[in-house]
Amino acid sequence: MKQLLTGNEAAAEAAILAGCRYYYGYPITPQNELMTHMAIRMPQVGGTFIQAESEIAAINMVYGSAAAGARTMTSSSSPGISLKQEGISYLAGSELPCVIVNVQRGGPGLGDISPSQADYFQAVKGGGHGDYHTIVLAPGSVQEIADLVYDAFDIADKYRNPVMILGDAQIGQMTEPVEFLKPTITNLPAKKWALTGAEGRKRNIIKSFYPVKGELEAFNAKLQKKYREIERLEVRYEGFNLEGADIVLVAYGTSARICKEVVKNSIKSDPEGKFGAGMRVGLIRPITLWPFPKGIIRKTSEKVSAILTVEMSAGQMVEDVRLAVEGRCPVYFYGRTGGGVPTSKEITEKLSLILKAKEESETFLVNTTSWSCSSSGI
Amino acid sequence: METLYARPETLFDVPTHYCPGCGHGIVHRLIAEIIDEWGIRGKTIGLAPVGCAVLAYNYLDIDMSEAAHGRPPAVATGIKRVHPDKLVFTYQGDGDLAAIGTAEIIHTANRGENITTIFVNNAVYGMTNGQMAPTTLLNQKTLTTPEGRNVRNDGYPLRVCELLAVLDGTSYLARVSVSSPKNIMETKKAIEKGFRTQIENRGFSLVEILSPCPVYWRMDPIEAMKFIEESMTSTFPLGIIKDWDHD
Numbered sequence: 001m002k003q004l005l006t007g008n009e010a011a012a013e014a015a016i017l018a019g020c021r022y023y024y025g026y027p028i029t030p031q032n033e034l035m036t037h038m039a040i041r042m043p044q045v046g047g048t049f050i051q052a053e054s055e056i057a058a059i060n061m062v063y064g065s066a067a068a069g070a071r072t073m074t075s076s077s078s079p080g081i082s083l084k085q086e087g088i089s090y091l092a093g094s095e096l097p098c099v100i101v102n103v104q105r106g107g108p109g110l111g112d113i114s115p116s117q118a119d120y121f122q123a124v125k126g127g128g129h130g131d132y133h134t135i136v137l138a139p140g141s142v143q144e145i146a147d148l149v150y151d152a153f154d155i156a157d158k159y160r161n162p163v164m165i166l167g168d169a170q171i172g173q174m175t176e177p178v179e180f181l182k183p184t185i186t187n188l189p190a191k192k193w194a195l196t197g198a199e200g201r202k203r204n205i206i207k208s209f210y211p212v213k214g215e216l217e218a219f220n221a222k223l224q225k226k227y228r229e230i231e232r233l234e235v236r237y238e239g240f241n242l243e244g245a246d247i248v249l250v251a252y253g254t255s256a257r258i259c260k261e262v263v264k265n266s267i268k269s270d271p272e273g274k275f276g277a278g279m280r281v282g283l284i285r286p287i288t289l290w291p292f293p294k295g296i297i298r299k300t301s302e303k304v305s306a307i308l309t310v311e312m313s314a315g316q317m318v319e320d321v322r323l324a325v326e327g328r329c330p331v332y333f334y335g336r337t338g339g340g341v342p343t344s345k346e347i348t349e350k351l352s353l354i355l356k357a358k359e360e361s362e363t364f365l366v367n368t369t370s371w372s373c374s375s376s377g378i
Numbered sequence: 379m380e381t382l383y384a385r386p387e388t389l390f391d392v393p394t395h396y397c398p399g400c401g402h403g404i405v406h407r408l409i410a411e412i413i414d415e416w417g418i419r420g421k422t423i424g425l426a427p428v429g430c431a432v433l434a435y436n437y438l439d440i441d442m443s444e445a446a447h448g449r450p451p452a453v454a455t456g457i458k459r460v461h462p463d464k465l466v467f468t469y470q471g472d473g474d475l476a477a478i479g480t481a482e483i484i485h486t487a488n489r490g491e492n493i494t495t496i497f498v499n500n501a502v503y504g505m506t507n508g509q510m511a512p513t514t515l516l517n518q519k520t521l522t523t524p525e526g527r528n529v530r531n532d533g534y535p536l537r538v539c540e541l542l543a544v545l546d547g548t549s550y551l552a553r554v555s556v557s558s559p560k561n562i563m564e565t566k567k568a569i570e571k572g573f574r575t576q577i578e579n580r581g582f583s584l585v586e587i588l589s590p591c592p593v594y595w596r597m598d599p600i601e602a603m604k605f606i607e608e609s610m611t612s613t614f615p616l617g618i619i620k621d622w623d624h625d
């Protein structure tokens with residue numbers, strides 16, 4: 001049965017379905033609906049809801065419940081996520097599974113409360129201290145935030161690693177139909193390592209401290225091995241109209257929704273999917289931001305004449321796109337910040353400019369270098 | 379032959395990393411004794427701080443977790459909510475609890491969280507080599523108060539028990555010391571009472587233990603014990619500050 005929910009509410013419901021019974025949060029717009037929904041629902045399902053004194057306390061309560069073997073979650077928005085970074089580093093270092101929802105807003109500083117994708121760096125590149133990775137999932141709709149939150153608990157448990165859902169004010173606050181098709185999880189995975197009281201067994205320790213020389217390096221090697229495994233097995237993306245594409249958009253979340261419109265419009269205006277003067281446009285939408293879908297982007301870059309990355313930021317994910325492309329084709333960027341959402345018109349114009357530049361110049365690759373840094377929207 | 383004194387089973391038979399004359403070892407032992415005597419090794423979960431006691435899990439044979447600096451009360455909250463039937467305690471120094479972790483301890487206490495905090499007040503940051511702590515006495519010399527703690531620059535020593543006593547969520551608050559065999563017995567009684575408070579579901583309990591740090595006080599161990607009795611206790615008077623039994 002389909003229900004009409006906001007992304008924030010859908011995330012909360014999916015977490016409950018996935019067996020999460022311990023939620024800790026601190027109010028911040030635009031994720032408030034998630035927290036207030038949990039305040040109503042957790043007592044109904046026999047769970048725990050605590051409004052913590054800060055995001056720092058909330059993430060450490062998550063650390064405690066994760067260490068105790070339970071499925072647990074916190075949510076916040078950008079400034080609050082900055083505060084949680086210490087805790088996320090400890091969770092990664094102690095290999096504790098949990099789910100963290102970031103409903104991104106504009107920054108830096110207090111910024112504003114409108115949609116943004118400017119937390120890509122802090123989500124994907126670590127954010128806290130040390131060599132660690134948070135698995136980052138980027139939903140593009142209310143249905144998808146529900147699906148990804150549900151899956152996030154399994155992924156977190158499978159790898160004993162924190163998982164972040166990287167949404168934004170748009171995904172969090174818009175209302176769309178959503179259907180919960182997956183079953184309520186009641187049989188939670190057994191966790192032999194968890195703290196339950198050492199009755200009848202050797203005691204367990206949860207820690208990230210390795211003061212004896214050599215131990216920390218060995219532990220880091222173990223973590224890196226796990227990260228390579230995650231990179232091998234957990235990459236998710238959506239490819240749209242990639243077959244025979246001449247130019248490909250790369251975007252996630254809200255930006256990807258708009259990019260998809262651009263691709264759909266191009267198909268509509270030309271049944272063969274040609275855009276502009278014989279240019280066919282496709283879209284790669286990363287669903288996992290870490291692990292990043294490097295493979296498909298690399299493969300695509302060998303076939304297309306250009307890639308355009310679109311973000312609600314001054315250019316963050318584009319760095320990973322360029323790393324994947326390794327100069328095989330020019331990578332352009334279009335971004336909006338401070339609550340600005342790229343419109344399909346703006347993206348279409350940018351595509352036309354790229355196209356024009358290509359036609360006008362034989363030394364296309366050389367001339368695009370200045371282009372590739374420009375972002376006329378900001 | 380009758381055994382009068384032995385190592386508690388909950389205390390691993392290993393040398394500790396503590397400096398000569400440090401009080402942490404005494405406090406660890408008292409906790410281990412109580413766990414043994416009450417037979418609750420399998421029902422107890424401890425939180426180690428960031429501070430000299432960061433390796434407490436190397437000495438206590440129970441389920442334990444580390445917590446980031448100052449965050450043990452929040453982590454303990456997360457554990458206790460999952461396992462309300464287990465005895466959950468935090469073990470924290472004065473920098474951990476009364477500086478970086480002030481918000482966590484106050485709000486955990488104020489929620490009446492049913493946990494016990496063992497608060498080791500040694501008036502100094504031991505692990506980082508002896509800087510001023512919130513509990514450093516006036517005029518006390520530390521690495522960061524080379525001329526002695528100066529009120530105009532550094533403010534006053536923080537009295538944690540008195541601060542928490544005004545909160546309705548706190549049930550049992552005691553200040554004890556390990557400066558003499560008699561005081562050590564009192565300390566054990568206070569920890570027992572703190573644990574009993576929790577087992578009887580009476581809410582938040584905290585035992586503040588004045589404890590020597592001869593190395594960073596620049597004293598010998600005997601002088602350090604005297605310093606507790608003669609100087610520390612005038613700023614931090616010993617006694618039961620709050621007790622559900624007597625309220």
Ligand SMILES: Cc1ncc(C[n+]2csc(CCOP(=O)(O)OP(=O)(O)O)c2C)c(N)n1
Nearest residue numbers: 428429430447471472473474502503504505
């Ligand atoms: C976020 C953070 N800040 C600072 C430190 C460095 N640090 C480690 S222990 C400590 C102070 C510990 O003092 P206290 O809590 O009084 O315990 P003691 O070592 O005296 O037992 C500090 C500042 C840290 N590990 N993490």
